Amino acid sequence: MGNNTPENQKDLDQLCINTIRALSMDAIQKANSGHPGAPMGLAPLAYTLWTRMLKHNPANPAWFNRDRFVLSGGHASMLLYSMLYLTGYDLSLDDIKNFRQWQSKTPGHPEYGHTSGVETTTGPLGQGFTNAVGMAMAERHLAACYNTKECEIVDHHTFVVCGDGDLMEGITSEAASLAGHLGLSKLICIYDDNKISIEGTTAIAFTEDVGARFKAYNWHVQKVEDGNDVDAIFKALKKAKAEKNKPSLIMLRTHIAYGSPNKQDTPDAHGSPLGEEEIRLTKKNLSCPDDTPFCVTDKALEFCRQCLDKGKKAEKKWQRQVKSYEKDFPVLAAGLKDAISGDLPEGWDSDLPSFSNTDKAIATRSASGKVLNAIAGKVANLIGGSADLAPSNNTLIKDSFDFQKDSYNGRNIRFGVREHAMGAILSGMALHKGIRPFGGTFLVFSDYLRPSIRLAALMKIPVIYVFTHDSIAVGEDGPTHQPVEHVVSLRAISGLTVIRPCDANETKEAWRYAIKNTQGPVALILSRQNLPIIERTESNSESLLENGAYVIYDSPQKPSLIIIATGSEVNIAIEAAKTLEQKGVAARVVSMPSTELFEKASAEYKDKVLPQDTSNRIVVEAGITMGWERYAGDKGEIIGISGYGASAPGGTLMKNYGFTSDNIVQKAAKMLKL
CATH class of the missing domain: 3.40.50.920 (Rossmann fold)
Known part of the structure; x- marks a missing residue:
């Protein structure tokens, strides 16, 4: 962007990068709370990605074909807020100054639906990484369903920045393994390899070969040894985008609190303000043009705000594609439009099965499978699976096939025995839009995905959980597999709707509610054993x-x-x-x-x-x-x-x-x- 000479551009790059660092330091110092280290170390990466690589439109953060950016290490929120402000999103300098304060747009960790441009709520480590896997899966499914040889109407990448803490969490291992198996080549992860954790250097607990681990997961792995080398970062990102068969990991060697004379590469810089004197020394060390708090030069702001014009042009180009697509492929275009809007097709519930009290007793898990398949026949974007329990959970869509590397248009996701990853992947798919995701496992294993359920409820996203084998009536498998406290535990999650139906008819209505509801997740609690279909004396359970x-x-x-x-x-x-x-x-x-x-x-x-x-x-x-x-x-x-x-x-x-x-x-x- 711009007509700067290479040398002038280098100086401008450094000015913008140091502006990100300064904003992060100043906001955290003013709040007397926050994490300055990671934003300072990652500033070159964020600047390069957002101004030179990321396809986004700050004037329309909801543009469907945008690239998704996920900051998995949500404690580094000032990095994201700085980029949102500098590139022209609906976030002001006053919002930056109000970091971590009551009713501000800049809470301590990024919150979906609260701040313009934030794709998902992050902070609990590993969740953002796994949400990103779900987003990439959603993109691949919609692309496989709606793209044609003449027009790739769904075509975007998912970028995620994670740190050592993310990679230590088990959920990340689950998600990375599945992503590699699925060959999600439009998923690009940048690993902030700063070698510092809260307690000290990562060497005290984390000495594995991360690159070898991800290669074993079937990821494309690159290393950038200098986290301040903008050109090297850009080349690595370009190479990752060019990869067509595997998800990409870029191992970026950064320095926490880069530029701080006394706190660079120390645990002290992770979660505490640097202090006014240290900030003054750091700005001097970085050759910042002004040590006044929240100083943003016109030159830096003008350059970063070019993302507005670039983004508008990118979206207009896509909109022209859409018009042509609508003309040439009207049926596909209508389907994609409905999927993105979340509108249910007329008569979506017209084929729901009827259950009579004269019918044989049926387990609510079995009734659920019948209802699910009836809905799936009408709601094309209903997609999901189970954590290796589909035959028991009755979560297979019978008229479809598996979502795999060579068949992304399949609607049956094989999550494997990865309950926690399944939960966060479902959230990522819902956040992406265009997908109505569901996932199943035994109720007793809901504990394995509880953090993901809690975040889905916090974000108010419509994820459906199918929890079967709901009580001691599970029987011979014994207490390890018999949920006792789980239903009450789920009811304790604010924003989660828990439904435990008594028979097939209530199960049908539970699904009807779950599909119609778009304001939060729903957990269906279903029986293993057969239950009689109850005759109602007042009326049937519909609407009631x-x-x-x-x-x-x-x-x-x-x-x-x-x-x-x-x-x-x-x-x-x-x-x-x-x-x-x-x-x-x-x-x-x-x-x-x-x-x-x-x-x-x-x-x-x-x-x-x-x-x-x-x-x-x-x-x-x-x-x-x-x-x-x-x-x-x-x-x-x-x-x-x-x-x-x-x-x-x-x-x-x-x-x-x-x-x-x-x-x-x-x-x-x-x-x-x-």
């Missing part, structure tokens, strides 16, 4: 499930007892209510598949389902009792589990742990003093 709970069985008289249950326990609750009726007790059964949705319902609806003047209540769920106190009330009873399960047939376990209609009747008789 959206309120989280409803009356599934009621006595003609005003109830003197309310039994609240979820999942497989609803049927035994109904059996108990019928037995109690014979004893002269008017009992109501409330199916409460989702406490989150019930809490969002109106006060009037809640009181209709759970009248406040009915204090005799029994709650039944095959898990720990925590949280159910608010529905049981002071006089109520909760039938649950304390401790773990055991190895025995599922029916035997349910009986011995008290999940029977007889036990509910006995509890009710004692409560009502029959």
